[in-house]
Amino acid sequence: MASAKAKNGQGSVYQRKDGYWVAQVYIGKDDNGKPKYARKTFKHEEDALHWRDKALVEHRQGVFTVPSTVTFAEWLDIWLTQYVRPHVRPKTWESYEYIIRLHLKPTLGTVKIQALQAAQLQQLLNQRHQSGLSSRTVELIQTTARTALKQAIHEGIVSRNVADYLRLPKKATKEIRVMTVEEMRELLTVADDDRMGTALHLLLGTGMRVGELLALTWADVDFQRGLIRVNKATALVKNVGNTADADQKKTRVIIQPPKTKNGHRSIPITEDLVHHLRRWLLFQRRERLLAGPKYKHRNLVITTKLGHAVSQRNLATKFHRLLAKAGLPMTNLHALRHTYATRLLEIHVHPKVVQELLGHGSIRITLDTYSHVLPELKKQAIGKLEGMMNTRAQWQQPVSQ
Structure with a gap:
């Protein structure tokens, strides 16, 4: 030898x-x-x-890694089980699991993690983008790979993160649908004859996310001060119990606190909305008395006739029916949040205040999301300068002959 x-x-x-x-x-x-x-x-x-x-x-x-035969798929399974699931929200885990199952494992799962190249991941991103996948999902593929490989570095499995060197495709600008003031009135006029009308009044009057609205309880409504406190939201997650049980549903609704501290907020509401909510509370109490023991009392603001929570899907279906009844263009419920923010900016509410009311993590998110409103606001602002510098210098005087 x-x-x-x-x-x-x-x-x-x-x-x-x-x-x-x-x-x-x-x-x-x-x-x-x-x-x-x-x-x-x-x-x-x-x-x-x-x-x-x-x-x-x-x-x-200090950057040496011990040779390993672990494949990318094997590491992703370890990462999901040990580092992700115990420490993140169920919805976040579902997003990572979805990306790994549908995109990373089928294409790169058999590659040894130490042999994984940036070019392979870049090719995957390019292919998914060209196939018509949304830029947000393509970005999530990169984020998932990068986060998993970052943990692999800490474990000494790889020495560098090849996902750090990827180039994401340019994001497509999504057009935001904003209702006009007249459309708002037409929608609410039709909605007032429906028990879900209160939900639309609240979405247009507070800018809450749909999940925040459906978790809202009467304890969160301060009638005296004219405030609504946002401190939780609903989320639809997969049931991870015994899926072999035929009676068990595939998904369930959970209530969880906001993702960030900015999500915890108090939203002032108009007197009109205060009066509307008082009338709605009385209506709910009458329904409860009429239903008797069948009523499920959870103190929720938005409920079915028997007090049950309303799902986002059912509320969206009702919303689309009301739009059709009012003869308005189809859009999604999130458009009501955009409409609320746009109305505030149009009446010159400072973007920082709008950010806090919406619960955005930073003012940059607010400015980027509602940049369509800013050109007109800039024009109005410059118009207010008219006349402030209206002086006449000597060289502007008429020249005597």
Whole structure:
């Protein structure tokens, strides 16, 4: 057996009986004080020598990773189970799991994680973008890969994060549908004859997210001060229990606190909306008395006739029916939040105040989302300067003949 051993601390290369070459480097001691070595096998001696020299340099620099046969798919499963699920919201876990199951595993799952290249991930992003996948989903593919590989670095499995070097496709600008004041009135006029009318009044009068609205309780409504306190939201998540049970539903609704501290907020409401809510509360109480024991009292503001919570899907269906009845263009419920924000900006409410009312994480989000309103506001602002600098310099005087 030929060998090419080096001095202590410099690693070694030797040939096995089967003809393969083994490169090894000393990487420290284990918990029992015994020497630990990292080894890798090659067909050719020059490849083994090259790997040994490279490994020694990386070990001195503190970036060396022990050779591993773990595939990208195997690591993603470990990451999801041990690092994601116990520490994030159910909806966040579902997003990561969805991206891994549908996009990362089918294309790159069999690749050894230490052999994964940025070009492979870039090709995946490009293919998904060209297939018509939304830019938001393409971005989530990159985010998922980058976050999983970042943890792999901490575990010493890889030395660099190849997902850091990707280029995302340019985001397509989404047109925001904003209702006019006349459309708002037409919608609410029709909605007032429907028990879901209160939901639309609240969405247009507070800018709350739909999930926040459906979790709203009467304890969150301060009639005296004319305030609504937002401190929770509903979310539809997968049931992760015994799915073999035929009676168990695939999804369930949970109530959770806002994602960020900005989500916790108090929203002032108009006197008109206060009066509307008082009337609605009295109506609910009459329904409760008439229903008797069948009524499910949860103190929710938006309910069915028997007090049950309303799902986002059912509210959206009702909303579309009311739009059709009013003869208005189809849109989604989120348009009511956009409409609320746009009306505030149109009456010159400072964007910082709008940010706080909407619960955005930063004012940049507000300005980027509602940039369509800003050109007209800028024009109005400049118009107010008219006459402020109306002076006449000597050179502007008529020249005498």
